[in-house]
Amino acid sequence: MIYLENIGRYFLMLKSVFSKMTKWSMLRNLIFKEIDDLIIGSMGIVCFISFFVGGVVAIQTALNINNPLIPKYLVGFATRQSVILEFAPTFISIIMAGKVGSFITSSIGTMRVTEQIDALEVMGVNSLNYLVFPKIVALSLYPFVITIAMFLGILGGWLASIYGGFSTSADFIQGLQIEFIPFHVTYAFIKTFLFSFVLATIPSFYGYYMKGGALEVGKASTTSFVWTSVVIILINYLITQLLLT
Amino acid sequence: MIEVKNIKKSFDGVEILKGISTTFEKGKTNLIIGQSGSGKTVFLKSLLGLFTPEEGAIIFDGRDYNSLSTKEKRELRTEIGMVFQGSALFDSMTVSENVMFPLRMFANQPLSEMQDRVDFVLKRVDLIDAHHKFPAETSGGMQKRVAIARAIVMNPKYLFCDEPNSGLDPKTAIVIDNLIQEITDEYNITTVVNTHDMNSVMEIGEKIVFLKNGVKAWEGTNKEIFKTDNKAVTDFVYSSDLFKKVREVYLKELEEES
Ligand SMILES: Nc1ncnc2c1ncn2[C@@H]1O[C@H](COP(=O)(O)OP(=O)(O)O)[C@@H](O)[C@H]1O
Numbered sequence: 094m095i096y097l098e099n100i101g102r103y104f105l106m107l108k109s110v111f112s113k114m115t116k117w118s119m120l121r122n123l124i125f126k127e128i129d130d131l132i133i134g135s136m137g138i139v140c141f142i143s144f145f146v147g148g149v150v151a152i153q154t155a156l157n158i159n160n161p162l163i164p165k166y167l168v169g170f171a172t173r174q175s176v177i178l179e180f181a182p183t184f185i186s187i188i189m190a191g192k193v194g195s196f197i198t199s200s201i202g203t204m205r206v207t208e209q210i211d212a213l214e215v216m217g218v219n220s221l222n223y224l225v226f227p228k229i230v231a232l233s234l235y236p237f238v239i240t241i242a243m244f245l246g247i248l249g250g251w252l253a254s255i256y257g258g259f260s261t262s263a264d265f266i267q268g269l270q271i272e273f274i275p276f277h278v279t280y281a282f283i284k285t286f287l288f289s290f291v292l293a294t295i296p297s298f299y300g301y302y303m304k305g306g307a308l309e310v311g312k313a314s315t316t317s318f319v320w321t322s323v324v325i326i327l328i329n330y331l332i333t334q335l336l337l338t
Numbered sequence: 339m340i341e342v343k344n345i346k347k348s349f350d351g352v353e354i355l356k357g358i359s360t361t362f363e364k365g366k367t368n369l370i371i372g373q374s375g376s377g378k379t380v381f382l383k384s385l386l387g388l389f390t391p392e393e394g395a396i397i398f399d400g401r402d403y404n405s406l407s408t409k410e411k412r413e414l415r416t417e418i419g420m421v422f423q424g425s426a427l428f429d430s431m432t433v434s435e436n437v438m439f440p441l442r443m444f445a446n447q448p449l450s451e452m453q454d455r456v457d458f459v460l461k462r463v464d465l466i467d468a469h470h471k472f473p474a475e476t477s478g479g480m481q482k483r484v485a486i487a488r489a490i491v492m493n494p495k496y497l498f499c500d501e502p503n504s505g506l507d508p509k510t511a512i513v514i515d516n517l518i519q520e521i522t523d524e525y526n527i528t529t530v531v532n533t534h535d536m537n538s539v540m541e542i543g544e545k546i547v548f549l550k551n552g553v554k555a556w557e558g559t560n561k562e563i564f565k566t567d568n569k570a571v572t573d574f575v576y577s578s579d580l581f582k583k584v585r586e587v588y589l590k591e592l593e594e595e596s
């Protein structure tokens with residue numbers, strides 16, 4: 094019951110987010126600030142994780158190939174497929190649900206408990222538009238983050254294969270190019286785009302509608318992480334079912 | 339003037355405001371007093387439209403809030419200034435950005451005019467060299483002043499303050515109380531202040547509404563509050579020995595005068 098109620102409230106929230114726009118001169122500054130906090134601020138961790146996990150994917154694949162009949166280029170092929178299809182779009186988004194999501198929930202939640210949201214409303218500002226809309230716009234740049242994650246993941250795999258002696262550069266690159274289906278990239282970016290919307294709105298929902306004090310802000314961040322991840326995983330499943338089968 | 343008619347508000351089936359009616363007059367500092375948890379904040383937020391009462395009407399100089407269109411409500415909001423209990427300053431903005439915020443949102447003025455207005459109101463609340471500080475870098479008393487400055491920057495017709503001197507030392511508390519009263523006089527606005535501080539009642543209570551368990555248990559002026567024998571009021575107001583003595587002295591003076 095409570096789930097249904099929350100889903101209903103979530104969609105009502107979206108409706109308010111897109112109504113009564115804040116003055117553009119104010120909105121512009123907010124969007125730049127959010128890009129800085131949400132996108133630029135996440136680059137470091139995303140690059141770090143992508144590079145090393147890409148390397149691990151390559152090593153694991155190489156270690157599991159014992160059969161001499163399996164072509165050598167498979168390491169590159171498997172790295173490309175797993176990084177582009179799942180690792181970059183989905184795995185990184187779960188990391189972002191932790192990093193960006195809890196930041197969004199706790200910052201909006203703090204504004205709620207310290208009555209800053211009430212202050213906005215009393216002034217006649219549409220607080221949902223003011224707080225959430227710039228986050229949605231900023232996170233629409235999220236596909237660029239994922240592009241970088243894809244690139245670094247594959248780079249990590251390539252370097253790990255060569256320096257670990259699991260594959261030659263030529264074999265790896267052959268693997269990267271073989272049976273390349275452009276639609277897989279499209280599929281990955283459709284997912285990413287949906288995830289970016291989820292990453293902006295679900296954490297905002299849990300921050301905006303929270304009640305209580307500082308302790309509850311912490312709890313709301315945790316709940317928000319759980320539900321953002323769950324929704325990302327479900328959307329991932331649905332999109333995969335719809336687009337790839 | 340604000341007329342409040344039979345306001346009722348519940349949360350999860352629990353009635354917090356049980357039908358409150360009163361009027362708040364223009365140019366006066368109207369106080370709402372009552373114990374912690376008596377519903378003062380809920381009452382104030384219901385007046386502001388932050389909570390929607392289930393029943394009753396709130397009439398701002400003839401404009402019934404409920405019958406206004408969304409656009410008219412928004413216009414009315416720009417005539418309202420509010421000082422929240424915890425000041426509710428935007429912590430990502432400096433003091434002067436906080437005060438300028440409503441202007442940037444709603445006033446179509448050149449930046450220099452806005453800057454002048456901000457300087458003017460900050461000076462009015464006796465803050466001169468805090469412009470570039472962030473709220474976290476200022477004291478509680480300064481935050482209250484900034485909150486007052488932000489509330490009056492748009493020249494409001496109505497000013498609401500939720501426990502403006504809670505958490506302040508007695509001296510600063512009186513300064514803030516007096517500031518609110520001066521501003522009310524100066525700009526002839528309708529001011530409504532929540533408080534549980536008896537000092538405020540003595541100092542600035544031109545009209546006092548006493549809330550108890552979600553009903554209006556008494557109303558009157560700060561002169562009358564000494565004379566009333568309403569049990570609920572005397573229990574609350576004279577709960578400290580100091581105020582019992584103050585009352586005795588005051589009543590004796592009155593007797594001698596007459
Ligand atoms: N948003 C809310 N949801 C549920 N109950 C609330 C809410 N706000 C206030 N209350 C309840 O209303 C009562 C009055 O609270 P309040 O108006 O804050 O008292 P005070 O007179 O101290 O300002 C309290 O019992 C409080 O628990």
Ligand SMILES: [Mg+2]
Nearest residue numbers: 378379423501
């Ligand atoms: Mg209160």
